[in-house]
Amino acid sequence: MGDNLGNLELAHVFYWLRDLLLATGLTEPWVTIVTYTALGAMMFGVLALLALFLVWWERKIGGHIQQRFGPMRTGWHGWYQTVMDALKLLQKEDVVVDKRDKFVFFWAPVVCFVAAFLAYVVMPFGNRLIVADLNIGILYIMAVTTFTVISLLMAGWGSNNKYALLGGLRSAAQVVSYEVPMVASILTVIVYAGSLSMVDIVEAQSGLFINWNIFRLPFGPIAFIVYIIAATAEANRTPFDIPEAEQELVAGFNIEYSGMKFAMFFLAEFVNMFTVSAIAVTLFFGGWNGVFLPSWLWFLLKTLGVVLLLMLFRWTYPRLRVDQLMEFAWKFLVPLAFANLILGSIMKYLGWYW
Amino acid sequence: MGKLKTEEFVVNMGPVHPATHGVCRLMLTMDGEKVVKIEPVIGYLHRAIEKICENRTYPQCIPLMDRFEYVTSMSTNQVFAQAAERLAGIEVPERAEYLRVIMLELNRIASHLIFYGVTAMDLGALTPFLYGLREREYIVDLFEMTCGQRLTYNYIRVGGVSRDIPPQFVPKCREALKIIGDKLRDYEGLLNENPIWLRRTRGIGHLPADLAISYGVSGPVLRASGVDYDIRRDDPYSIYDRFDWEVPVRHNGDCYDRYLLRLDEIKQSIKIIEQALDGLPEGDIKAKVSPNFKPPAGEVYSRVENSRGEMGVYIQSDGTNKPLRVKCRGGSYNQLQALPHFGTDVLVADLVAIFATLDIILPEVDR
Numbered sequence: 001m002g003d004n005l006g007n008l009e010l011a012h013v014f015y016w017l018r019d020l021l022l023a024t025g026l027t028e029p030w031v032t033i034v035t036y037t038a039l040g041a042m043m044f045g046v047l048a049l050l051a052l053f054l055v056w057w058e059r060k061i062g063g064h065i066q067q068r069f070g071p072m073r074t075g076w077h078g079w080y081q082t083v084m085d086a087l088k089l090l091q092k093e094d095v096v097v098d099k100r101d102k103f104v105f106f107w108a109p110v111v112c113f114v115a116a117f118l119a120y121v122v123m124p125f126g127n128r129l130i131v132a133d134l135n136i137g138i139l140y141i142m143a144v145t146t147f148t149v150i151s152l153l154m155a156g157w158g159s160n161n162k163y164a165l166l167g168g169l170r171s172a173a174q175v176v177s178y179e180v181p182m183v184a185s186i187l188t189v190i191v192y193a194g195s196l197s198m199v200d201i202v203e204a205q206s207g208l209f210i211n212w213n214i215f216r217l218p219f220g221p222i223a224f225i226v227y228i229i230a231a232t233a234e235a236n237r238t239p240f241d242i243p244e245a246e247q248e249l250v251a252g253f254n255i256e257y258s259g260m261k262f263a264m265f266f267l268a269e270f271v272n273m274f275t276v277s278a279i280a281v282t283l284f285f286g287g288w289n290g291v292f293l294p295s296w297l298w299f300l301l302k303t304l305g306v307v308l309l310l311m312l313f314r315w316t317y318p319r320l321r322v323d324q325l326m327e328f329a330w331k332f333l334v335p336l337a338f339a340n341l342i343l344g345s346i347m348k349y350l351g352w353y354w
Numbered sequence: 355m356g357k358l359k360t361e362e363f364v365v366n367m368g369p370v371h372p373a374t375h376g377v378c379r380l381m382l383t384m385d386g387e388k389v390v391k392i393e394p395v396i397g398y399l400h401r402a403i404e405k406i407c408e409n410r411t412y413p414q415c416i417p418l419m420d421r422f423e424y425v426t427s428m429s430t431n432q433v434f435a436q437a438a439e440r441l442a443g444i445e446v447p448e449r450a451e452y453l454r455v456i457m458l459e460l461n462r463i464a465s466h467l468i469f470y471g472v473t474a475m476d477l478g479a480l481t482p483f484l485y486g487l488r489e490r491e492y493i494v495d496l497f498e499m500t501c502g503q504r505l506t507y508n509y510i511r512v513g514g515v516s517r518d519i520p521p522q523f524v525p526k527c528r529e530a531l532k533i534i535g536d537k538l539r540d541y542e543g544l545l546n547e548n549p550i551w552l553r554r555t556r557g558i559g560h561l562p563a564d565l566a567i568s569y570g571v572s573g574p575v576l577r578a579s580g581v582d583y584d585i586r587r588d589d590p591y592s593i594y595d596r597f598d599w600e601v602p603v604r605h606n607g608d609c610y611d612r613y614l615l616r617l618d619e620i621k622q623s624i625k626i627i628e629q630a631l632d633g634l635p636e637g638d639i640k641a642k643v644s645p646n647f648k649p650p651a652g653e654v655y656s657r658v659e660n661s662r663g664e665m666g667v668y669i670q671s672d673g674t675n676k677p678l679r680v681k682c683r684g685g686s687y688n689q690l691q692a693l694p695h696f697g698t699d700v701l702v703a704d705l706v707a708i709f710a711t712l713d714i715i716l717p718e719v720d721r
Contacts, residue, residue, distance in 0.1 A: 066484035162365050166387070166702075238478055239550055242703075249702075250371060318550045319478025321703045322387055 014039065039131065043120055051270040055082040058270075058311050065315045092259035097160060100256070105158035108151050109257065109264035115147030116268035119275045124198050126288045126296030137198035138186060141279060142179075145234065148272060149175040152253045155265070159256035167252025170242050170322055174233055177329040178240075182230035184337035185223040188344045189213050189283045202287030212286040218347045219340050224284045226337045228309070231276035233325070236269065237310055239317040240325060277306035360385055365702075369398045373476050373706045376716035378690070380709075387701045392694040399720040407680040412438045412512055413645050415677070419667075420506035422682055423718040425468060428461035429660040431510035436591060437656035437667045438512045442649035447638040450514035451593045456527070456630045457497070457509060458592075458658070459623040463534065464493040465661035466616045466623075469713045470541060473613060476710040477554050482544060489537050492530035499523060512647075514640030524631055531624050538620060546614070555609035559708035561696050562607060569692035573663025573685045575712055578615045579607035585659035597629045612711040619661075646675050662686050662713055684718030 017038055021031045056071065056079065063070025071078030096105065122137040124130045134140055149172055156168015190196060192213065193204040205211050214220040233240035242252075249255070254265045281287060281302040290298035320328065368379035377398035383391035403422050407415045419434045420427040432454060439446060446454075471486025494504045500519050501509040509516050545551045561571070563579045576583060584601040586594040602618035604611040651673040657666035663685020670679040689712045697708045 062480070066481050067488060068484065162363065170387075238480075241478070315481050316544075317479060318474065318545075318548065318554055319703075320550055321554060321701055323701065324553055 043131065044117060047117060047120060047271055047274070048267065050274060051267045052082045052086065054270040054274060054307065055085075055266075057307075058314075061308070061311050062315050065312075086263060089263040090260055094259045094261065097256050099160045101158040101160065103158075104154045105256075108154035108158055109261045109268075110151075111154060112148055112151035112268045113264040115144060115151060116271040116275065118144040118147065119279075122198050123275075123278055124202055124282060124287055124299070126294065126299055129288075129296055130199060133197060133199045136196045138190065138196050138201070138279075138283075141198075141275075142183060142186070145272070145275065146175065146179060148268070155253040155257070159253070161256050163249045163251070164253050164255045167249050167255070170249075171236065171253060173322075174236075174240065174242065174325060177326055178230040178233040178333070181226050181329060181333035181337040182234065184334070184341050185226040185230070186283060188217060188219075188223045188341050191341070191345050191348050192217055198282055198287075202282055202289065205286040206289050209286065212284065212289075214284040218344055218352070220284065222336065222340050223344075224280070226333055226340065227280060227283070228306070229333060230329075231280060232310060232313060233329070235272045235276050235310070237273065238314040239320050241314075241319060242322050242325060273307060273310055274303065277303045277310065280306045362390060367702075367705075369395075373709065374716075375472065375710075375714065378714065378716050378719070380705075382702070382705070384702065387703075389698055389700055389702055389705050392697055392705070394690050394693060396690070396716075396719050399716045401717075401721065403721050404680045404682055407677055409676065411646060411675045412649070412677065413643075415680070416511060417506070417508045419682075420508055421717065422721060423660065423662070423665065423684060423715065424506055425715055426461045426465045426661050427506050427508075428457045428510060429658050429665055431507065432458055432592070433656055433658045433660075433665050433667045435510050435512045436658070437654050437669045438649065440654045440656055441652060441669060441671050442512075442643075442647055444513045444641055444643055446514055447641060448635050449518075449637040450639045450641075452630050452634045453515050453519065453639065454510055454592055455594065455597075456627055456634075457500075457507075457515075459627045459630070460493050460496060460527075462661045463620050463623050464490045466620050467493075467534075469616055469661075470613075473707075473710040473713075474545060476706050477551070479545070479551075482541065485537070485541065485544075489534050492533060496523065496527055496530060499526070511640065511643075513643035514638070516640075518639050524634070527627070527631060531627060534620070535624055538617060542617065552610065554703075554707055555613060555711070557606075558609045558704050559697060559700065559711065560606070560608050561692065565692065565696060566607070569695070570688040571663065571685075571692050572688065573660065574615050574619060575612055575663065575685075575689055577602065578604045578611040580605040585657055585664060589657070591656070591658055594626075596633075597626050599625050599629075609707050609711040612713075616661075616713075648673060648675050657683070660685060662715065662718065663689065665718075682721055684721070686712075686714040686716070686718040690714050690719055 014035060017035045018031055021034055026034070059081070060070040060077070071081035074081045074084055119141045121131050122134050122140055124133075152171040153168045156164045156166075156171075159165075189201065193201040195201060195204075205213055205216070209215070214224050217223060254262055257265060278299075281299065285302050285306075288295035288299040293301075362383050362385050365382045365384055366379060367382050368374040369377040374380065379395040379398065381393040381395060382389050383393075401421065403418050406418055410418070416431055416434055419430040422430045438444075467486040467490040471483035474482035474486075497507055497509070498504050500523060501507050501516060503509075561575065561579050563581050566576050566579045567581065572583070580603060582601060582603045585591070587601055599622045602615055602622060604615050649671045651671055653668065653670045655666055655668045657664050659665075664683065665685060666683035668679075668681040668683075669677050672678040693709070693712065697705055700708070
C-alpha cells in the first residue's frame with residue numbers, strides 16, 4: 001500500500017518514518033506494520049483532541065444561546081474543562097450491572113468508538129492530505145458509519161435494561177430509515193462527479209466557490225438540506241436524538257454505562273458529528289478548495305461551520321416523536337431525495353448544467 | 355401476513371426520572387413504545403403536613419403551608435390565612451389585600467414561567483427553560499426585596515402580610531412586568547409556530563370536559579378543556595372582584611391549548627397587577643391579631659385559584675389555639691388522578707408531553 005501514497009503530503013511522513021525504522025535494522029513486514037500503526041495513532045490523537053474541543057465548544061455555544069457563559073473556571077473561558085472531565089471519567093469506578101450480557105456489554109463502546117474513527121481513512125483533510133485514497137471512498141464511509149448502529153443495539157441489549165433496549169431499538173429504526181435519503185442525496189453528487197473517490201469528488205469542485213456542488217448541481221441546496229437532515233439523525237442529535245431522549249428514556253442506550261465506557265460513547269458522538277460535517281463539506285462545499293489559506297485550514301473551517309449548524313439545531317428545536325420521525329423520513333425525505341436524484345440524473349444526461 | 359404477536363411489559367417511570375418533576379412514580383404497562391396502562395404510585399414526598407399542623411398554633415402553620423406547594427407558596431399562605439381569618443372573623447386591612455393580590459399574581463406568573471421552561475425541556479427543547487427562569491428571576495428578586503425569601507415566602511399572615519413593600523418595589527415591579535410582557539413575544543416566537551412543537555402538542559392528550567369535571571380537575575387544565583371556571587371570578591376572595599380582567603378559555607383540551615392558556619394567563623395576571631399597583635392605598639398592613647388567638651369552635655373551607663387549579667384548606671377548630679384537623683386540597687392530585695383515564699394509548703413521548711402540560715408538582719400531591 002505504501003507505494004499508493006506517491007503524491008500525498010502524508011507520504012513524506014510515511015517515507016521518513018520508514019527510512020528511520022529501516023536504519024534501526026527492522027525488517028520489511030514489521031516496518032510497514034509499525035509505520036501504519038504510527039500513522040493511525042497520529043490520526044487518532046488529532047481526532048480525539050478535536051472531539052475534546054467540540055465538547056467544549058458545544059457547551060460554550062449552548063451557554064451563550066441560553067444567556068449564560070458555560071464552563072468558565074478551568075483556564076481561559078474554561079478551555080481545558082473537557083480535559084478535566086475526561087480525566088475524571090478515567091478515574092471513576094467502572095460500575096456494571098449484574099445481569100448484563102458480559103461480552104456484548106463490554107464490546108459495545110469499543111465498536112462504537114472504532115466505528116466513529118474508521119471513516120477518517122478516506123477523509124481528504126487537505127490537498128494531498130489523506131490516509132488512503134480508495135476508489136470506493138464514499139461507499140466505504142457509508143458502510144463503516146453504519147457500524148455505529150450495531151454498537152448502539154449491542155449497548156441496548158447488553159445492558160439488560162428496558163430503557164436501554166428501547167433506546168437501542170429506536171436508534172436502529174432511525175439509522176436504517178435515514179440512511180436511505182442520505183445515500184440518495186449523496187448519489188446526486190456522485191452522478192456529477194463521476195467517481196466514488198473522495199479526492200475525485202473534491203477535485204471536481206476546484207476553482208471558485210461557484211464550482212462547489214451546492215451551487216453547481218441543479219438542485220444542490222435541496223440535496224444538501226436532505227443530507228444535513230439525514231446526517232443530524234445519523235449522528236443522533238436533537239431534534240432526532242430519540243435514542244437517548246433524556247426526558248423519555250433517561251439516557252437511552254448508554255444508561256448503564258459509567259466511567260470510561262460512557263466517555264467512549266460520548267466522544268464517539270462528537271467524532272460522528274465531525275464526520276458527517278466533514279462529509280458534507282467534501283460533497284457540497286468543495287472540500288479543501290479555497291484561496292490564500294492552506295488547504296487543511298479551509299477544510300477545518302468549513303467543517304466547523306457545518307458543525308456549528310448542527311449545534312444551533314440542538315439548542316433551538318424540540319425533539320420529534322419516534323413515529324413522526326419515521327414518517328418524516330419515509331414520506332418526505334425519501335421522495336424528495338429520489339426526485340432530486342432522478343431529475344439531476346436526467347439533467348446530467350441532457351447536459352443542462354455547467 | 356398475520357398480526358405480529360407482541361408482549362406487554364412494565365416500565366417504572368420514576369420515582370427518579372428526569373420528566374416526572376419530582377418523585378412521582380408511574381408504572382407504565384407498555385406494548386413496545388405504546389403506553390397501554392398508567393398506574394400512578396404516590397406518597398414518596400409525604401411529610402404529614404396536615405398532621406403536624408394539629409400540633410401548632412395558627413400562625414405557626416403558615417411556614418408549613420409554604421412547603422405544601424413550594425412553587426406558588428404565596429397561594430398556600432393565602433389559602434390558610436384566609437381560612438383562619440374566616441374562622442376567627444378577622445378583618446384584613448385594605449392595603450394588605452392589595453399587597454396580597456399583587457404577590458399572588460406575581461407568584462402565578464413565576465409559576466407559569468417555570469411551566470413554560472419545563473414543558474419545553476420535556477419535549478427536548480433545552481433553551482426555553484433558561485429563558486423562563488431568567489424572567490422568573492425578576493419576580494423572585496421582588497419577593498426577596500419584600501420578605502427576604504426567594505422560595506418559601508411566609509409572607510401572607512393571618513390578618514395581613516408580614517411586612518410592607520420597600521419604596522423601590524413599585525417602580526421595579528412595573529419594570530419587571532414590562533420586561534415579562536415583552537419577552538412573552540419571544541417565547542411565542544420560539545415555540546408557538548414551530549412545526550415540531552405543533553406536531554408534538556396539538557391534538558395530543560385530549561382531556562374531555564366531562565371527564566375533567568368528574569375527576570375534579572381544575573385550574574388551567576380545566577379551562578383549556580373549554581370549561582369557563584375560575585375561582586377568582588366565580589367565588590371571589592380577597593379583592594379580585596374589583597379588577598377588570600378576563601378568564602382565558604380554550605376549547606380543544608390538548609397539550610397545545612394547555613400550553614397557550616398559561617401564556618394567556620400571564621398576560622391577564624400582568625393586567626391585574628398593574629391595576630392593583632395603580633390603586634394601592636396607604637394604611638396598615640396587618641390587623642391586630644394575637645399570635646395565640648383562639649378562634650371559636652367550628653369549621654371552614656377556604657379556597658383560592660392557584661396556578662395548578664383549586665387549592666383549598668379545610669380547618670376544624672375546637673376553640674383552642676391549635677386547629678383540631680387540617681385538610682389540604684391541591685389541584686395536582688386531581689389531575690394526576692385523571693391522567694390514567696385519558697393519557698393511555700399514546701406513545702411514551704406523548705405521555706411525557708401530557709404529564710408536563712398538566713403541570714403536576716409532587717409536594718402538592720403527597721403533602
